[in-house]
Amino acid sequence: MQALSRSRFYLWNLGLPLLCAALVFLMFDMTKIDIAFSDLFFDPVSQSFPLDHSHLFEKITHKWARIIPNWTGELALIGLLLSFVWPLFKGARFGRGKALLEKIRVAPVLRFTARHRRDFLFVVVAFALCTGAIHYLKGHTSVYCPVETTQYAGKIEHKEWYQNFELLKTAGDGRCWPGGHASGGFTMLALYFVARRYRWRHSKALLHGSLLLGFVYGTTRVLQGWHYMSHTFWAGIVVWLTCLLVALLFYGRERLEQPVLAHAEPGPDPSAVPITAADR
Template identity: 75%
Template sequence: MQTFVRHRFYWLNFGIPLLCAAVVFLAFDLTRIDIAFSNLFYDPVSQTFPIGKMQLFEKITHKWPRIIPNWTGEVAIIGALLSFLWGCVNAHKYPKFAAFLEKIKLAPALRFTARHRRDFLFVVFAFSLSTGVIHYLKSHTSVYCPVETTQYAGKIEHKDWYENFDLFNTAGEGRCWPGGHASGGFTMLALYFVARRYRWRHAKAVLYGSLALGMIYGTTRVFQGWHYMSHTFWAGIFIWLTCLLTALAFYGRARLDQPLRQTTVGVEDSAGGARVSAG
């Protein structure tokens, strides 16, 4: 039974994204679906993506949304640093200092960060590794964005990522595959694994919210001509795998595979006052 549960965890968490990768490769990279979708937002008369010229749209969908992953990463870094600070506070050796921290209400926050040090460090590492993976893939595939290619009045010939891929060397100047902006949204998947560690009943909401955020980030860039739709899918696949491997290193499979806690509601039986649980 334990072997089945372990294999089921790996089949779901690795199998589904790898299956998605195969589908994206066959359905998008080997066809012209990407171009057909981008054509819907391209004006051949002006030879531009009209939405890409809207400054307000650019701010709302590209610049402002960066706040979410940026602030999350910054909070994780601060939390990780503070978690080590609490370890230096010895209440027996420095009772006045400890009392001062209690008085200004800083001690509870420091205790919280110390208690969740592994989680803060996990988020820091997951964000850093995800960013590193995306930057590696960008520089080693040298894919140019649609607006930079001759397909859309640019100067560079369009090539798919597998045509340029170089494992050890920089492939060229292109930096469009996978989607960088989409990956910023998908990095919030790290919070899902923290929620899974604690079996939080709303963990799936964090999962779906992170996926939706990445898709929104990526799709709006497609509207502007700065990415193809498949770039968003690839970003999500690579970020998921990176966060999953990092979570396995920090927490282990057994902890991540525990069932989520359910809400227990006490209901009094009208006859005998017995309580039953609904979850």
């Protein structure tokens, strides 16, 4: 039974993304579907992508959109740093300090961060490794964006990522594969794994929302000529696999595969839960 559960977990969380990778490779990288899709948004008369010249579209979909993943990462980092504060007040000699923190209602926040230190650290590490993986692939494949290629009035010949791939050295100046902006939305998948750890009944909604955010981020850049559609799919696959690996290291498979709770289980007041040795 345990072996069946383990197989099912890896089939859905590892096997399915790898299958998606194979399909994306065959359907996009080995065909001209990417170019055919981008052609729909290219104006041959002006030799440009009209939406690339819309300042409002750029501000809303590219500049402002960064706020969501950026603030999430920053809040996780702040939470991680605050998680070390409450354990400093243990002991009788800090009684007055604890009383003051309770009075100004800061103590509950500090206790919360201390209890969830592992979760904050997971989000920080997952965000960092996802960003690192995307940047590594960008530098070691040297794929140029559509607007930079001769296909769309640019100067560089279009090549697929596997034609330039270098494992240990920079492949060139191109930095378009996988989609960086899309990966920013997909990094929110880290929150899904935290939700799975706690068996939160809305974890699937968080999963679908994170996937939708990544696809929206990626598609808007396709409309502007700064990515092909397959770049978005590849970004999602890379980010998912990276988050999965980090989640397995932090939480373990058994914790992640537990069924979600149909209803919130009653428990003690979170502000009254003491800090254990494991939380310090």
